Amino acid sequence: MIFWRDWKELLAVLLLPIILVVVLNFAFAGLFGDDDKVSMDLQLAIVNQDDETEAMEQLNEKLVNEAALGEQEVTAIVETAGDIQPIQLLSDYLESDELKDWVTVHSLEEKEAAEKVKAGDLDGMLIIPQGYTADSLYASFAGKSPTNSLIYKMEEETIDSSALQQLIQGFINQLNYQFAIQEITDGADIDVKLPEGGFEDLGTEHDFTITQYFTISMGALFALFVVTTVATKTGVEIRSQVFNRILLTNSHPMRFLIGKMVSTIILVILQIIFVLIVSHFILGVFPDRSLAFWVGILVMIVLLALVMSGLAAIFTAILLRMRNIDAANGIFMLVLLLLGTLGGGFVPIYMMPGWLQEIGAWTPNGLFLSMLTDWVQFENLSFIVQPSILLIGTFLLFTFIGLALFPKRGKAQ
Amino acid sequence: MLETINLSKSFKGKKVVQDLNFYLNDGESVGLLGPNGAGKSTTISMISTLIKPTSGKIILNGVDAVHKPGEIRSVSGVVPQELALYQELSAYENLKFFGSIYKLKGTELEKAIQQALEFVGLEDRKKDLVKIYSGGMKRRLNIAAALLHRPKILILDEPTVGIDPQSRNHILEAVRALNQQEGTTILYTSHYMEEVEQLCDRLYIMDHGKVIAAGTKEELLSILSTEDKIKVELSRIDEDIVQQVETIEGVRKIEVAELQLRIIAAKGSNLISKLVHLTEQHHIQLINFHTESPSLEDVFLHLTGRKLRD
Numbered sequence: 001m002i003f004w005r006d007w008k009e010l011l012a013v014l015l016l017p018i019i020l021v022v023v024l025n026f027a028f029a030g031l032f033g034d035d036d037k038v039s040m041d042l043q044l045a046i047v048n049q050d051d052e053t054e055a056m057e058q059l060n061e062k063l064v065n066e067a068a069l070g071e072q073e074v075t076a077i078v079e080t081a082g083d084i085q086p087i088q089l090l091s092d093y094l095e096s097d098e099l100k101d102w103v104t105v106h107s108l109e110e111k112e113a114a115e116k117v118k119a120g121d122l123d124g125m126l127i128i129p130q131g132y133t134a135d136s137l138y139a140s141f142a143g144k145s146p147t148n149s150l151i152y153k154m155e156e157e158t159i160d161s162s163a164l165q166q167l168i169q170g171f172i173n174q175l176n177y178q179f180a181i182q183e184i185t186d187g188a189d190i191d192v193k194l195p196e197g198g199f200e201d202l203g204t205e206h207d208f209t210i211t212q213y214f215t216i217s218m219g220a221l222f223a224l225f226v227v228t229t230v231a232t233k234t235g236v237e238i239r240s241q242v243f244n245r246i247l248l249t250n251s252h253p254m255r256f257l258i259g260k261m262v263s264t265i266i267l268v269i270l271q272i273i274f275v276l277i278v279s280h281f282i283l284g285v286f287p288d289r290s291l292a293f294w295v296g297i298l299v300m301i302v303l304l305a306l307v308m309s310g311l312a313a314i315f316t317a318i319l320l321r322m323r324n325i326d327a328a329n330g331i332f333m334l335v336l337l338l339l340g341t342l343g344g345g346f347v348p349i350y351m352m353p354g355w356l357q358e359i360g361a362w363t364p365n366g367l368f369l370s371m372l373t374d375w376v377q378f379e380n381l382s383f384i385v386q387p388s389i390l391l392i393g394t395f396l397l398f399t400f401i402g403l404a405l406f407p408k409r410g411k412a413q
Numbered sequence: 414m415l416e417t418i419n420l421s422k423s424f425k426g427k428k429v430v431q432d433l434n435f436y437l438n439d440g441e442s443v444g445l446l447g448p449n450g451a452g453k454s455t456t457i458s459m460i461s462t463l464i465k466p467t468s469g470k471i472i473l474n475g476v477d478a479v480h481k482p483g484e485i486r487s488v489s490g491v492v493p494q495e496l497a498l499y500q501e502l503s504a505y506e507n508l509k510f511f512g513s514i515y516k517l518k519g520t521e522l523e524k525a526i527q528q529a530l531e532f533v534g535l536e537d538r539k540k541d542l543v544k545i546y547s548g549g550m551k552r553r554l555n556i557a558a559a560l561l562h563r564p565k566i567l568i569l570d571e572p573t574v575g576i577d578p579q580s581r582n583h584i585l586e587a588v589r590a591l592n593q594q595e596g597t598t599i600l601y602t603s604h605y606m607e608e609v610e611q612l613c614d615r616l617y618i619m620d621h622g623k624v625i626a627a628g629t630k631e632e633l634l635s636i637l638s639t640e641d642k643i644k645v646e647l648s649r650i651d652e653d654i655v656q657q658v659e660t661i662e663g664v665r666k667i668e669v670a671e672l673q674l675r676i677i678a679a680k681g682s683n684l685i686s687k688l689v690h691l692t693e694q695h696h697i698q699l700i701n702f703h704t705e706s707p708s709l710e711d712v713f714l715h716l717t718g719r720k721l722r723d
Contacts, residue, residue, distance in 0.1 A: 006501055240495055240496060240497055240498070240500075241493045241495040241496075241497035242497045242498065242499060244463050244493065244497065245491070245493070245497040245511065245558065245559075246511075246514055247463065248461060248462070248463065248486050248489075248491050249486070249511065249514040249515050249562075250483050250486040250487055251514050
């Protein structure tokens, strides 16, 4: 009730995240396509060191010398393999309708490509090594692993360069898969298909939009604000002797701590649900989703609320131990800023360096964001089991720390 | 009966309360008097079990309350010096919250709230938020919150600091009524002499963490029974006459305030006739004079060498 009466705090926690979701949604819309789907301009250099005209001759030699096949058999294979041109397939793949809008291919010599990648003009370079065609065809017909594979090079790992790497890996996987099918079917009716370009390759059932990202990340960020608000209110209770008055009623000090945890759980759940629902109605964040999807979201919110209550327990215990309440509140704000930044609350997580992203994935809000990202895309329980266990573990750890730090007599310093 | 034996408290090696021996009989109203920093609030905090003494004992009806703080907590109500209230809640909501922590429920809780509000005269304003209350109203509500569970002992730590005379009178009347009509035992700390004089049967005077005098008002005043306090108003005052008054046998202290002399002298020193004689010599008109009985303020001044509110 005290929280509800503090309308400034209430407005900050309820409306600010929604305002931020709307503002950030429009501010970052330029980075993404009109339909909010990821849109990029990836610059890729292709360095082709292979001579395709000699490929069939090389394949013939390999089949005779290494596979020890008969002349008739070798001739049949070479004839069939002539229809398959892995480099052309790669080229078609990169220039397909799905990819051409966001991948620009430059055919360069290795030296020039390396310089441009280093200078940041290109996101990465793909080297097709000498003998690649013959080797990959031989590997597929002989059922062996290729000894010569495509080489992808990038200067540093960024979201763009990683996306390129994923695209190329997707192509290689698809090619290997097709060759494997070909082997099973004994080479009959060979029809090597191109992989489909774009992030759909990852197998998502639903697109993950920037609006969804900001809605979830702001919800999680402001859940942290709720924890600091609960801590600030505790500070006021200690300073104004209300806490002492509660102690003097002979009520067990632990009731105070549990009360703080329960109120944090309720406030976080209500706050995130409010942000999600209002954002959904304003921006249509989660269109056409099933009841099961929303139930899943609710379960994850409850898990985050549990972790936040554990954090509130730690903050409360620290406040009761510290003499300087202002210093304690300052520390809590620092923790909030740190968790908020690492967990993708202030800057989209994919814009951060890889190592920071890895650390961020261990923060409660980062974990929540990653879990919801998976849930929004796949709606698959198997994707969220592990992060859910991690969140429950974090809740238990935080609660244990909070209880351990809580003064035995419950006395404020 | 509540009793403390050699109660002491140190903070960072500095003794704030030293060897305090003190008792409080059932139904009594006892004042703890002393200037700011005398150790009154620390004493109250120890007695109300909020802080643990460094040494010494607190005994309530034969039970060691230091190790069993619940004994005191269950029978006492504490009115802290600070306003221990939620500013964002109404008076009613505050009392409902604190009453529920005292495990009061349903009609019992509603009745307790109603009685407490009536007692402090806030029933008409019970729905207003505390933050819009005047200082005096907040102080009254602060008392009401300590009365919900009908405590046998009410401990008040300077409950009238910084409020208007009307609210102050209301509080004093309410405390007196609790003591005299309900039989509530009162422990009242203040640095307002007139409040403790008005309310308390017995007094403890504290200074620098120690009890320097204790007893009934009369017993304390008897400390100064060998002295008279005389105020003299003259048509003019010069240095010469002040010096001559100081030399009169029996005069112990003299203060000058505009055209007034305040003199403390030994009883039976025949000061008035000597003063009349002196003023005639100096051609000064003696306009007015009267003899006052010493007050507790004078007792405090006598014991500590300084005024209570210095």
